[in-house]
Amino acid sequence: MPQTDYYKHNPLIHRDRRLSKSSSEWVRSFSCEDLKPLIVCRGPIRKEAMDVYQEMGISHYGILLSEKDSIVYPNALAPELRQLTDSNRVHRVPDYSGASKEERVERINQIIGIAKDNGYDSIFAGYGFMAEDEEFVAAIEKAGLKFIGPCAATQARAGKKDEAKRTALLVNVSVTPGVDNVTARTLVKKHDSREKLLALVKAEGLECDAKILKDTSLSLEALADHILMTSYAKGIDLYSIEELCAQVQEEVAELFRKYPQSRFRLKAIGGGGGKGQRILGASLLGTKNADEKAIAKAAAEAPAMVREVLQEVKANGVGDNKNVLIELNIEQTRHNEIQLLGNGDWCISLGGRDCSLQMHEQKLLEVSVTQEGLQAAIAKAKAEKKKDEVAALESDLKVLQRMEEESARFGQAVGLDSASTFECIVDRDRHYFMEVNTRIQVEHRVTELCYSLKFTNPKDKNDFFIVESLVEAMALLAQHKQRLPKPERVVRFNASVEARLNATDASLSPHAGGMIRYWSKPIKGEVRDDQGISMLNPDTNQFMKYKVAGAYDSNIALLLTKGEDRLCSYERLSEVLRSTTLRGSSLATNLEFHYGLVNWFLGRNVMAKPTTRFVVPYLTLVGTLKEEANKLDVVYAFFQMKKHYAKLVTEQFGDQPDVLAKELKNMSALLDRKGTLITRPMERLLDDPHLLSGWLSINTKNFKIEKGKVIWLRNPLGVLRDTYEYLHMDFRPHKPAAEIIWDHDQELLKQGLDFSRKIREHFGLHKDEYDKLNEILHKDKPQGGFDQEMWDQIRSAHYGFEVGLEMLGMLFLIGENTKFWDMKVLDDLEVVIPDYLTDLDLQARMKKILVPPPTTKADEIVAVCGGMYYGQEAPGLPPFVSEGMHFEKDQPLYIIEVMKMFNTIRAPFAGTLDKIIMEGGDGTIVQKGQPLFKITPDEKFVEVDPALIEKEKRERTTTYLKAVL
Template sequence: MFHKILIANRGEIACRVISTARRLGIKTVAVYSDADAHAKHVAMADEAVQIGPAPVAESYLKGARIIKAALQTGAQAIHPGYGFLSENPDFVRAVEAAGLIFIGPSASAIKAMGLKDAAKSLMLEAGVPVVPGYHGENQDPDFLADEADKIGYPVLIKARAGGGGKGMRLVEKPAAFKSALQGAQREGQASFGDPVCLIEKFVSHPRHIEIQVFGDAHGNAISLFERDCSLQRRHQKVIEEAPAPDMPQKIRDAMGKAAVEAAKTIGYSGAGTVEFIVDGSGPLREDGFWFMEMNTRLQVEHPVSEAITGLDFVELQLRVASGEPLPVTQDDLSIDGWAFEARVYAEDVPKGFLPATGRLDHLSFPEAAEFSRGAIRIDSGVRQGDDICPWYDPMIAKVIVHGPTRGAALNMLSAALAQCHVAGSVTNLEFLGALSRHAGFARGEVDTGLIGRDLDALSAQAAAEPYVLALAALGGLGLLGPAKTEGPWDQLMGWRHWDDAQHFSALGADEDRLEQRVTMRDQGHFQVDGNGHSVTLEVSALGATSYRVLCDGAVFSADVVVLPERVWVFVEGRSFNFSLPDALADAQSDQTGGDCIIAPMPGLVKVVSATIGMTVAQGDPLLILEAMKMEHTLTAPRDGVIAEVLSSVGEQVTDGTVLLTLEPQDD
């Protein structure tokens, strides 16, 4: 076994690898960009080496710098995590040429299966069913458009080196093909250094089911069963589960056998995932699944498979890479219970899951725990006080639960998500909570179109009840506080010598004005009037930010987090935030109206299609901004004429930057 390894990654997966290495007595070396100098994975590692500026192309994709750091620190091996260089055969060769061990498959295996087009060709030769499409080298846009016509719309454009939904576009009409191809190629180049794309038929009512495989250098390969990753948005997974619902044993065996044969065909060693598209329009059948791709690395969703098998996959990776045979055989394995994983992101769901930035001023998760009938696990690469920056994926955490049955595990997931509180950035937590309670999902009726079909209901923002407004006012006025001791003075929360009511003014999330009048009737007893409602509350502190609330006969718990110029209220799995109005910002907003196209987040300007004097219609694409490793198209807010172009391709802009302006509208 190794005595020291370097992790060529960041965030949650780096922390995950460090945790297992520490348990095994292996020292770790972290690498970091300038933006990650104070990151959690850097603090956890035994040593850390700076490798470059914030952009991944200048830091985490610089293989030579990473190898140099490993040699300088005396590391014996490099763990790539996922993404970045994890599926780059040239990096594997360079690692081995330097006398180090790559904790993953061989360069030849990555080359054979890591690129989607090569993998599909190999599977076709092996007789494995493959989704119809074009997987060749010709990247001429007219040629690919003709191929899409032959395949028949809708089609999927996929960067062959892609993953995590990056470099992927669903195209439903021929007129949209070429612009979608350009976007997929740009993302493929930016994220993976490879712009080559393939075209596939889009399967109606598809389910995304993948088989976890492991191989070793002794010719052994096993299947660790399946995961269902069908709940997706923008082709990115949202909630994963293991095993797959309604999976007949004969289909499980058939898919597992195909995946293992694929691994053995290329002499695969280490962790890998063979992904299949499955026809979900009816019961699963043996002729209803098709090979899609193989990920020659550990997957983001690996914890659900760990939960149902009882194995630590990072430990298996380390043992296999050090030359040991797999410690288990196929006959040793069985499925124990059910597991779910939900990905918590900093993103604005009502705005189309737009990635968000912000400082995590308050971060609270349910405590990881093992129960006789289940478990909760939180994997995260951030801490309270950290910033979500525009350079990297905006994942905050993974919430993983394991229970004896699917129903029990799903109830645990819903409860765990309700206990996750994040202040300082918008998140998808409420969306995840709604998805965990979705009736069709609870019945196991899952396919990749579920979220899209029910998006309005899943992303609906509930109005704040009067008691929520009242709690915001109490927090904003400083009338709430933690119970510090059992002494009477510390228990007098909100006590002061005043008789007159206090007034609280703020803005809600939709810029709705909040006006509240607070009167304290007794210690911890308040009457709050405003916005057409009157409520009485009795509030007692349970912790630093948590409170027991008695409101009009109902008892519940709530968390109230007070930040500079903003108050957050968390209750029953929902969050609300209120800010003091900024008169200057309001004045500027009134002046600009709908005449400006403003950067919604920090990012890199990739495409500017507007020119001065151009006539545009509402919704016309004007500019493409790259942020969080994804492209975002900014469109015209109204009909008009372009007055100014204030940004250029290659320019790095900040949140709120005016990029384009329209000529003022006539009165």
């Protein structure tokens, strides 16, 4: 059976969850076996909830399926159904949350109806869809059902980003500068006196609190805010989206003046998972004294962004709360969050997670940050006398302690009665509260691997039970809320890390529609959370193909590891990623990105402090590796190397024709025997820049470059062996030859390594002392007690095993020529990002290097990716383009919705749109490369001669080869 179940198949972390089986009467009283939950979320959290509930002894649970899961997208049927075979416990709706406000209300009623009609007493919404929907939770509570998550009152106080920020200010929690009441300011702009606002209340028949209306001490904005709340309850708008957009534009212009050289983030008060957020002001980032014209131009971006934000979170309907936060975007910032758990009376923090490695506001790699882990890292750094690292880690520890204290205080203030996450941005030794996610997080496992919860009988300290799952804790809270004593957090591991395996291409752009046809089994110790995709067919024991549909988010699975320290957890994650094989058709994932990234940190320092700005420059750097790698021809290099050695032999034996013929033959045979041994891994690395990035990083200390020449500091045979292992091409008899080192290459490599080891041991040298061994073996006079004949044979064998391996050094030159090592980690753990990698034009160009645009005719514009097409910014607005119009470079042409994210696609060049050839209107699903428009470009495109490209490639390869031979 595949080990996809975190709890069942990992003996390190499994405990019996059936509290009813305990010998303690007090423990048995907390049994949840009579809980009857309906699971209304999807993805990995749905299957996790199913597994946990089953292990808790909960037998009456059901799941909700969207038609998009099972009908709209063939082969996207929920794989959990292989486990849940009772059709009476599977319920269907058209879409989980609806496409509009009306559909959302309809869905809420439908879900509650399904629960009541089928005997469910509670609803679990996981970390998506309606998990943070105050209206949904309130309706559930009103219907007499339990919500397994924070109650409606907590959702109101903490779930909406504007309310949470105001609460944070009340309880002395640090917040980011900005504006949290732009809708109130919009209303005051429209009705600019107390009398006018009161007249509005009367005219619209709003049911406002009389005490608030009579309180003349209230500011106009506070009064307007209360009036707006009543208008939302009535389902009417008191301002238009255009008026809101104008107010946001005015506010950001003022903020640009107040905070020069800054960008600002627009955030819908709902949303999550990166949805409903945009950043504006990039053009002012490097401008010290921006004039009013530049400020106005930057602020003019706001209206379009506001519409996109509201559309993404479905808050653009009549009566929706359209408030948008405007926050200073602190550039050099890390994204840290604290896991919280409460029962309404007590609130406990469970350490932190660093989620700074993200892109498109979507987290990619999440790392545990705990006091115990940092204390251990500090002790280790002190022992190694790393003073700067000690200071940096001690600063982090102080910040974490403050965040944990503030988060628990905030949770207490809002009456937190389930799991939530307190999110902060950290700027060196300062932190700012950002928002609270009133739900369980995707990365909650990171915390579970570090801490368990010990609930102890207040009357008997020896009477207790352990909870290791936040999903289980949420069920316990829903069933026994006030009775649960405040738990003690118990350390399990000092470190853990999670990689989100997403359906994205090499540039991390969403890539929907791929079919998974094979997924390797998890290795020992791997924690793999998927929704059952890798679970085999229970009847045939065969893998079942699964389509990664574009209807929802891009996540395929969560891959986690743990360890005694961060280095151990990273090394284990590297092993997991290396061992993971995913195959399919039209399938693209970020597996190689993660592998390269994890090894980048392993080669530098896993305790590094990357900011939220790290990933895009890092991708740009990887793009430069690919651009340079594209200029090399490994096979051509190999044959040129053979000519080089033939020339050397000829120079040595040119006056001895018979000897020359023999030596040339021997040299040719020697190199030919190594051909595939050297070229196969090199071609693999040159083909995938993410793999090359990780390889260059972990080999940083194995070479140096002097006067343009590569000097090896470690035996290249050892590096080659490790390269095969790094690429998962090392010898494994059960694997096909195409995926591993070939038999004859394996034998040759083994012979060379055995020889080198014996010689090194003979001279009493460590494996890292290759330079000393090389120096010894370059001496003509016998060393180490050998006679001349044996010494000549040893030197000849050494030369024979290593000749040709110089070609590997070409990879180091790629790193040198792309300034790969300029992006580095300093002694104080800060990450240096070279300025050139932040250049927007370079970033855009490298994105196209990583994933070349789809091939197109000179008179067409095609879809850049698959997804849902929209030709206008929002319903009711004019289309971006029309037939016959002229468009400029960077002008918006259309929007593609992929994985719930709206991407505005801009013109790559200027031209005239002759004809719209896409069939269907807004909401039509298009495929990557599908022709959308017939156009006439302003400039004629000139095709490059392939022969010229090949000529330049060979010249570049020759230049590289000269530097290693």
